[in-house]
Structures are given as C-alpha cells and as structure tokens.
Amino acid sequence: MRRLPSLVRVGLKANFGLSVLHYRIFKEKKDRWIVLVVALAAIGLGPTIYGYLHFLKIIYEILLPLGQQQAVLAFGVLSGQMLVLLFGLYYVISAFYFSRDLEMLIPLPLKPVEVMASKFAVILVNEYLTIAVFVLPVVVYFGILSKAGLPYWVNSILVYLLLPVIPLSIVSLLVIGMMRIVNLSRKKDALIIIGSLILIAAGIGLQFVFSRSMGSHPDPQAMLHFFTSPDSLLKQVGAVFPPSVWATQALAGGFSGAGLRNLLLLIGVSLALFYGILVLSERLFYKGLIGIGEIAGRKKALSREELGRRVSSGRRPVRAIFAREWRIMNRTPIFLLNGVLVVILVPILFVIMARAGGGRGDNAMILKALTSAKPLLVTLISACFMAVSGSLNGTASSTFSREGGQFWMSKVIPVSPREQVTAKFLHSYIIALLGIAASSIVLVLMIRLRIDDMLPAFGLAIVASVALTAVGMIIDLARPILDWTNPQKAIKQNLNVLFGFLADIGILVTLGFLLSFLMKIGLSANGLVIVLFAVLLILAAVSAEILLKLADRRYREIEV
C-alpha cells in the first residue's frame, strides 16, 4: 500500500487532465478562455445559489417551531448521497473497468487492491466536487442559521469527507460482483447494460420499499408522535437511505452523546464497507477486469455468398455516417446508458416516483383539475416536459467528443463537414424524438392527457428539439474533447454536456418569459401557441444555420 499515494496522485492528474491543462494554459497558451468561462459560470450560478439558500431559509423557518429543522440538513445530505448512489454506477464501471490506463497498470508490480483503491480514491475526489453543489450550501447555511458552535463545524468536515464513502462503497461492491459474472460470459457488453439496469431498478425498488415502510397513512396516534418527536421528519426524509440520518444527527448533535454515537456509526460503517471492497477486490477485481475488453469473435469465416450479401451496394455518405453514429453509440455501454436508455428511463422513473409517492389519488385529481381549468397551461407544460425529456441526455452535446482519437477519419474522408454534421444531427434528433415519444406515453398514462392537448404539445416539442439538439452540437463542436482515454470522459464527465443542459434550460426559461409577457398583453390561447410555434421555427432555422457554418470552420481548424 506504500505505492498508493503516488498511484492516486497520477490518477488525479490524469482524471482531471491537470498536466494537459497546465501545458495548454501555461506552455501552449491555448485554452486560457476556459478560466474565464469557469469564472463566468461561477458568477452565473450566483443567483441560483441565492435562490436555493432563500428556499432553505424558508423551510428552516417553517420547521423551526415544530422542532423539525434537522430535516433541512437531512434533505441536503440525502440529495448528495442519492446522487452518488444513482450516478456512481457509471463512474465506477468506467473507472474500474474501462479506463485505458488499466492496460498499463495491470502489468506493473501492483496488487489488485492497490489499483482498485487508487481508482476508488479518484472517484471519491470527483464525488466531493459533484455533491458540493447540493450539500455544502445546506451544511454551511444550516450552521449559520442555527448559530452552531465549534463541534458542528468540526463534525461537518468529518461528515462531508465520509458522505460519499458509503454509497460509493455499496455501488463498488455491487459492480465488482457484477463484473465478475459478466466476465464469464461471451456477451459482455450486453450483460453490462442489463446488469446496470437491474442495479438501477433494484436501487429504486429498495428506496420505494424503505419509504413505504415508513407508513404513508398516519393514524392520529402516529400523527401525535410525529409532531412531538423532534427527529420524526428527519427520519421520514432519511428513510430512503438511513446513513443520511446518521450523518445528519452527527452534524446536529455535535460533541454530545448522540452526535458522537452517530459519527462513530458513520465512520464504522464506512470503514467496514471500504474494508469489504478491499477484501473483495483482492479476490475478484482482476478476475472481472482482465479480459473484459476482449470480444470473442465468431470462429466461422464468412462464406463468399454471405460476404457478397453483406458488402453494401453504396449508401449515401449521410446515411453511412448516420449508421456509424448509431452503431457506435449503441454498442458502447457507457454511451448507450447515457443516450438512448436515459431518454427512455427518465420518463419511466417519473411514473414510478409519482406512483410511489402518496399514491395516484391526489396527484391525479390535481392534474385533472388543472387540465380542465387551464388547457393552454397543460399544453405548454407538456411540451416543455417532452422537450426536456428528449434533450436532457448528452447525445447532442457529446457528438463530436465521442469520436475521440478516431476523429482523424472524419477529417480525411471526402465528405463535407455539412454532410457529416447533418448525419450527426439526425442521430441526436432521433434520440430526442424517442424521448418525446416516451414522455408522451407517460403524460397519457399519468394525467390522461387528451389527444387535442397532446398534439400541439407534441408539435411544439419536436420543433423545439431541433434548436435544442443544434445548440448542444454547437457547444460540443466549439471545443470537443478528443483526447480521452476513458469513454466516460466523452459523455458523463464532459463539461460540454453540462453547458448543453444549461443552454437548453436557458432557452426554455427565456421562452417562458416571452410567453408570460404575451399572456400579460392579452394574446389568446391559440395566438400564443402560433406565436410560440413561429418563434421555435425561427430558432430551429437559425441554430441549424449556425451549426452548419461552424462545421465548415471547425472541421478545418481542429487538428488531430
């Protein structure tokens, strides 16, 4: 284990591209604008964080007289841990099994446990940064609001460091076990996808069971207990994931008996789980890892007739590039999990969560009342839900980055950048359409959306998706990440995907402001839909034109 610190150091440098960034900024003097963009993004986040803190303060003030204010902390802690639990799966699979540096690490005189621990440490650092957005404002602001003393701040540091350890360890244990089984099979890629889906489904199912077991039909006795016990709401919030209750009580309890007891519990379980991974990784990690990239080929050669049949008779270049995009995306597990599967899974998750939370009765009643009272609002919200479901996946905003080191082929083939980009657009757009279709089904099932409300919503969403897809592609084309060694970097850890989301949300919010203005000046419902449709068409045409112009320029400029 003496070699672990240097392994972690190298891992962190490679993961965050620190050496490359340092070289680019200070030696090549390129990419200096990244510093500016990050600074601007931080400033841009200001109002959002202010809004978040304001929201927390309101909740805190409502809960304070009831003695339930710890639930605010539990909410922050839980959202951080849930994030790790749900998205950690992708990080763990790709970092443990698909980063290319593994090929270099396996032959070195290192124990499997050292390689695994270094990868775990790198993901942990990643997670500290990821959960910071959700957890830090809550912990810091709660401390300020409750005028917490030194014990709270000391514990908060410890709790923050421990927070991702339990969920990440659970995910790692499951993944190491799963990959051992996957590696026994010939159909490895398919099993990885099926296995991940089972793990996600199991995770959601478990939380469903936990939250149901807390009881959603309180009798008067239970209600009384609920309001007289100071941590009942906290426990209800934390029921989804009990370690979040320990973390909250460790924070709120400070150096008191309860605080230290919970802190020890958190430390103990974290260490135990981490130890479990070390033991398991020594036995199973390399067995799951070695040969995972090997694809068993068919032993039989293609017959002459078969070859003749499978040699294509000549597709147009746009079709050929579309087919390439489709195949590579769907055959790379990390890309598939973030693309097609996301647009189908997210709406399904909505349904499951809506059904799990308090039953159908209330929600359906409210929605039904809404649909009859404000049909225009229903159309607009449905359109927004469809557009978001179709566009909030990383397909468009990682379309150039996904090519990585193979982008040289796109540069040398005799196909104009416009044609190449058109094929890529069609691919991303079809995935967006899949999302729109899936979310339409969800709307019909959940709120019994009528066909005459649905059609305009559907029409608005498919036009809006043209602009949203093109904007995502523009962002990725401006600065594609082509030097990745781990496919995760092209899509999940690609800042372009985040910028794409922010741009999409920005466009939708701006459209929302425009609509509220038009409503204020008294435009009729039909008029509103027509104006919105026209605006979306113009947006689609403008963004497509910008994309094509940028393609002409960037395909020449990008050097590989």
Place this chain on the structure above:
Amino acid sequence: MIELRNVSKSYNKGKVKAVDDLTLVVRPGEIFGFLGPNGAGKTTTLKMIVGLLKPDAGTIAVNGLDTQTNDLACKAMTTYVPDYPAIYERLTGLEYLNFIGDVYGVPKAERLQRIEKWLEIFELTKAVGNPIQSYSHGMKQKIVLTAALLPAPRVMILDEPMVGLDPRSAHQLKELMREHCDQGKTLFFSTHIMEVAEKLCDRIGIINKGRLIACGTMDELKKLDAEPDQSLENIFLELTEP
C-alpha cells in the same frame, strides 16, 4: 503527384518548429520514402498533406489541386494510414470497410472484388465479420490498409505502415506498394526501417529538425557521403548526427 512548396508548421505559438520551409515533389508512379529521427517532422508533414493539420505557411497540392482550397477533391483521391490504427473498434471489419466504400463512393462490384482480394492477401477473411475490438494490433493495421486500398486511390500516404505487421504481411504490403505505383499512382510513406526504404523506394527524403536535409534516389544519396557505397543506415546516421 504531391507538391509541397515552402511548407512550415510550428507548435506552441511558433516556439517549436516541427516543419521548416519544406519544399518537395513526389512524382506520379513513385514510391517516396520519408526518413528522419523521432520528432523530426515526418508525421506532421504527412498529416498536413491529408488535411489533419493546417500548414502555417506554404502550399500543398495533390495532383495539381490545392489541399486548402480543393480539400474534398484532394481527399477523394487520397487515402491515409496513420502510425497507430485508431479505428472504430465497435464496428465489425466489414462494417468499417463498407463505411469507407460508402464515403468514397466505391461501386458494389468493385468493392466486393477488392475486399475479397485484400482480405485474402492479408488473411483477414475469417475475422472480417468480427468486431475490430477483437483484432490484434497487426490485424487492425491490416484492416486499415485494406480500407485505404479499397477506393483505389491515386495517392496513398502511409505513416510507418510496417509497424505491427508479421513478415508475411510486411512482404505482401511491399508488393502491393510496388503494384500501386506501377499503375502510375503515387505513394508517400514514412519509415524507420532503412532496408525497406533502400530496397523499395524510388526516391528518399531525409528530414531532421523540420528541414529536408537530403532528397534523391539511393544513388544520389550515396554520392553525398565521402566514403563510397555506404549503406542508407550509415548515410542517415551521419546526416542526422546531433
């Protein structure tokens, strides 16, 4: 034909000159070997010809067409094999060849005939239906070579094409390079293997620190050395001495 006129390329905002005022003509029907120590500018030159890098100065023409202003026409008659076969691992060999056939517009009959021929020669017939991910380094190199031959290009640019090939495949490659140029087509390749360059090339260029320090037939290069009948290896070592 490939013509480079006063081509320069530098990195780090001009601090590192990778290629410095290079002028070079590769004639039709000629196998041109490009030699140089590591980091001399060989790959940079090849990448500029195929459009992967943009020259800072100078012009490059393929069969009389400027690669900057007529890029698509130049690309349509040129194929390139990089030093490392970074290709679509998730496609099967045949899907990859079909893709190349589609984007270069190779008609079905010619496509089938050429694919059959090169797969046979490179012993890839059994593997062509499998994902490229399952190929060895040498097999990947051979599928990239097959793809580069598929459009029957007038100009081929190969960056260290022998690396990773077994002796039989390397031999086949040399034969096909000769065959390609005997049809009046042009082949420009870089290599570190002196014997290959000496035996195979019609003309050889030696580049060092971005500058072309020698260029000519084997006989012409031999005259550059004071001692008669030196091997290419000795000439190279003397010319590129640090």
